[in-house]
Amino acid sequence: MKGTFLLFSLLFFVLTAFAEDGYDLWLRYNKISDPVLLQQYRTKISSIQFPATSPTLTVAKKELLNGLEGLLGSSITDKKTISGQSITAGTSSTSTFIQSFLSEGKFSLGKEGFIIATKKIDQKNVILIAADSDVGVLYGVFQFLRLLQTHKNISQLNIVSVPKIQNRILDHWDNLNRTVERGYAGASIWNWHLLPGYIDKRYIDYARANASIGINGTVLTNVNANAMVLTKPYLEKVAELANVFRPYGIKVYLTARFSAPIEIGGLKTADPLDTQVQNWWKQKVDEIYSYVPDFGGFVVKANSEGQPGPQNYGRTHADGANMFADALVSHDGIVMWRAFVYDARVQKSTENFGERKSDPNAPSIASSDRAKQAYDEFKPLDGKFRKNVLVQVKNGPIDFQPREPFSPLFGAMPQTPLVMEFQLTQEYLGQATNLVYEAPLFKECLDADTYAKGMGSTVAKVIDGSLETYPVTAIAGVANIGNERNWTFHPFGQANWYAYGRLAWDHELSSEQIADEWLRQTFTNDLHFVDEAKKIMLMSRETMVNYMTPLGLHHIMGTGFHYGPAPWVDNAGRVDWNPVYYHRADSAGIGFDRTIKGSNAISQYEEDVRKQWANEKTCDEKYLLWFHHVSWKYKMRSGKTLWDELCYKYYSGVDSVRWMQRTWNKLKEYIDEERFEQVKMLLAVQEKEAVWWRNACLLYFQTYSKMPIPPSYEKPDHDLDYYKALTFPYAPGNNGNL
Numbered sequence: 195m196k197g198t199f200l201l202f203s204l205l206f207f208v209l210t211a212f213a214e215d216g217y218d219l220w221l222r223y224n225k226i227s228d229p230v231l232l233q234q235y236r237t238k239i240s241s242i243q244f245p246a247t248s249p250t251l252t253v254a255k256k257e258l259l260n261g262l263e264g265l266l267g268s269s270i271t272d273k274k275t276i277s278g279q280s281i282t283a284g285t286s287s288t289s290t291f292i293q294s295f296l297s298e299g300k301f302s303l304g305k306e307g308f309i310i311a312t313k314k315i316d317q318k319n320v321i322l323i324a325a326d327s328d329v330g331v332l333y334g335v336f337q338f339l340r341l342l343q344t345h346k347n348i349s350q351l352n353i354v355s356v357p358k359i360q361n362r363i364l365d366h367w368d369n370l371n372r373t374v375e376r377g378y379a380g381a382s383i384w385n386w387h388l389l390p391g392y393i394d395k396r397y398i399d400y401a402r403a404n405a406s407i408g409i410n411g412t413v414l415t416n417v418n419a420n421a422m423v424l425t426k427p428y429l430e431k432v433a434e435l436a437n438v439f440r441p442y443g444i445k446v447y448l449t450a451r452f453s454a455p456i457e458i459g460g461l462k463t464a465d466p467l468d469t470q471v472q473n474w475w476k477q478k479v480d481e482i483y484s485y486v487p488d489f490g491g492f493v494v495k496a497n498s499e500g501q502p503g504p505q506n507y508g509r510t511h512a513d514g515a516n517m518f519a520d521a522l523v524s525h526d527g528i529v530m531w532r533a534f535v536y537d538a539r540v541q542k543s544t545e546n547f548g549e550r551k552s553d554p555n556a557p558s559i560a561s562s563d564r565a566k567q568a569y570d571e572f573k574p575l576d577g578k579f580r581k582n583v584l585v586q587v588k589n590g591p592i593d594f595q596p597r598e599p600f601s602p603l604f605g606a607m608p609q610t611p612l613v614m615e616f617q618l619t620q621e622y623l624g625q626a627t628n629l630v631y632e633a634p635l636f637k638e639c640l641d642a643d644t645y646a647k648g649m650g651s652t653v654a655k656v657i658d659g660s661l662e663t664y665p666v667t668a669i670a671g672v673a674n675i676g677n678e679r680n681w682t683f684h685p686f687g688q689a690n691w692y693a694y695g696r697l698a699w700d701h702e703l704s705s706e707q708i709a710d711e712w713l714r715q716t717f718t719n720d721l722h723f724v725d726e727a728k729k730i731m732l733m734s735r736e737t738m739v740n741y742m743t744p745l746g747l748h749h750i751m752g753t754g755f756h757y758g759p760a761p762w763v764d765n766a767g768r769v770d771w772n773p774v775y776y777h778r779a780d781s782a783g784i785g786f787d788r789t790i791k792g793s794n795a796i797s798q799y800e801e802d803v804r805k806q807w808a809n810e811k812t813c814d815e816k817y818l819l820w821f822h823h824v825s826w827k828y829k830m831r832s833g834k835t836l837w838d839e840l841c842y843k844y845y846s847g848v849d850s851v852r853w854m855q856r857t858w859n860k861l862k863e864y865i866d867e868e869r870f871e872q873v874k875m876l877l878a879v880q881e882k883e884a885v886w887w888r889n890a891c892l893l894y895f896q897t898y899s900k901m902p903i904p905p906s907y908e909k910p911d912h913d914l915d916y917y918k919a920l921t922f923p924y925a926p927g928n929n930g931n932l
């Protein structure tokens with residue numbers, strides 16, 4: 195009996211120890227199963243020559259050895275001298291061979307670029323991983339391992355890779371009490387209570403994962419900020435995290451609460467032009483650098499959704515940002531000042547989404563269209579910021595919707611470097627239950643042409659400094675990470691973290707290429723699996739747009755938690771939180787008129803863009819209802835009426851989810867059961883949610899169109915009242931803001 199129990203316990207241990215729990219992300223170094231390829235790789239790599247003379251080179255070497263031994267299933271010799279069948283890694287300071295190779299080649303690798311090249315030494319091939327900096331070598335190591343993980347031919351390598359954007363940052367909306375605003379993957383990974391004494395292994399693996407995709411900065415705290423993180427006990431904790439991340443090339447940033455001088459400094463004001471306030475911030479910044487000598491700087495959300503800011507004192511955003519910039523400049527720190535602002539006269543409660551308060555200090559900013567407000571407030575400030583200030587702009591003018599046109603600020607502030615802010619966490623994209631691969635969304639924005647300096651002035655070129663030269667460039671992604679074992683809850687959420695990092699490094703990569711890499715590293719190199727799963731990924735974003743907000747609809751989700759459809763809501767605390775404000779459905783038609791006849795938000799775009807979008811007939815139909823109020827009977831390019839097209843889109847969205855389910859179900863034999871089943875269950879949840887979105891939206895819009903849902907479509911299984919009555923008081927992703 196005892197023996198049987200022991201046997202079962204052992205079996206349980208073995209099974210769970212090898213369970214595919216997703217913790218390893220894309221950094222999986224299982225032995226290559228294709229024997230021919232394995233042999234080819236083994237003949238090329240049997241040793242490394244890699245002097246590890248710094249903490250960064252030490253972690254790089256460890257990763258390389260660990261990766262190679264796992265992938266090749268053989269032990270790798272660590273040699274002192276270069277020999278054939280080997281990898282030589284390092285910089286000019288660690289290897290004379292690399293020194294002469296780099297000086298002959300005259301490469302411009304900058305602070306982070308690397309080269310992976312095949313060279314002949316004594317008639318034998320050697321693979322070089324070389325860089326001008328230690329962190330460049332680390333990036334090269336990860337890229338080399340990726341080549342093996344994705345089964346690439348490594349016979350004649352000649353890769354030169356340099357990041358296009360300098361600061362590639364993850365923004366955490368994590369609160370000090372471990373809640374995560376708009377987080378759907380458990381609690382915050384930062385265990386503030388146990389820091390600085392206890393270093394969770396996750397911190398190291400977080401740094402490894404980020405470094406593997408080139409992310410080099412992390413903002414630890416929520417933009418709805420808590421001043422306490424700037425106090426001594428918390429700075430000690432921050433310093434420990436920075437120590438863990440440093441070898442991986444990752445800088446730490448914090449969010450600065452504008453009113454901190456009052457809240458933790460005992461001052462009576464936070465006025466940015468007050469010398470006492472300025473000195474307080476200078477001293478605070480000096481103190482931060484005494485803990486974290488390579489501290490990156492601040493992200494600030496000011497005069498937005500209840501956050502205090504310079505306008506409370508009659509000052510401008512530039513006054514506020516410059517005060518921080520002056521405090522940071524001698525340390526080479528930067529300020530990322532967010533442009534996510536909209537009429538501050540009404541603010542959101544910091545504790546409860548349902549309760550709204552007016553902010554008596556906020557100025558009156560007359561604007562009828564929330565989509566115009568960031569541009570209206572920030573464009574006039576172009577040229578007024580210090581050199582170490584960047585203005586951080588969300589990809590679209592409203593708020594991370596399934597689809598938005600690019601923000602008109604891109605290209606409109608040539609004298610100011612702009613940070614692109616994407617949202618990886620799926621606040622409006624089905625949260626963590628929907629499979630939505632976001633690379634196509636990111637690319638749509640990055641590749642959009644602003645025409646700021648004529649044709650070809652893409653958003654990517656605005657932010658990477660190709661159109662204007664900036665001393666500093668940056669991109670930010672709001673993290674989708676939590677303490678769920680697999681980090682992102684949905685196994686495919688990992689792909690969004692991965693894709694963001696890869697695009698931040700090189701925005702010219704395609705969504706398809708990134709999906710391909712990620713699938714191979716995360717699941718298997720089996721071609722059938724990769725092809726089919728890739729189709730699912732590539733169609734997933736458009737699918738979601740179709741079942742949530744087709745044809746340019748936006749912001750019609752449930753208020754507060756932003757979960758599920760609620761186009762009927764008309765009683766939110768401020769007018770521009772109401773779905774009815776955005777879709778404007780009435781008996782004549784649907785859509786927000788942003789042309790000259792309406793809010794004229796379209797005037798904020800360059801003429802070439804404006805001309806196209808201002809006319810219903812030439813406007814890309816994916817933005818039609820974003821810019822136009824269109825009659826229900828309007829003839830679409832398909833020949834259908836707008837109403838029929840809307841029905842078609844909503845129904846095809848659901849059909850596509852069902853296709854995704856069928857396709858996934860056929861992939862069972864290719865991957866592990868755990869992750870297969872997890873995705874299968876989540877796709878079933880997604881299907882239900884897609885049907886819910888479709889039915890709720892169409893039944894509601896039908897009360898205005900008075901037109902029938904074509905009889906060939908399946909009938910909604912409930913009436914509108916049923917959908918209106920659904921409530922979710924405990925949906926995840928709440929603010930907390932503590």
Ligand code: GCV
Pocket residue numbers: 367375376417418495499534593
């Ligand atoms: C961090 C939206 C979100 C808020 C978020 C805000 C922002 O309004 O719903 O949770 O706050 O954007 O980006 O600041």
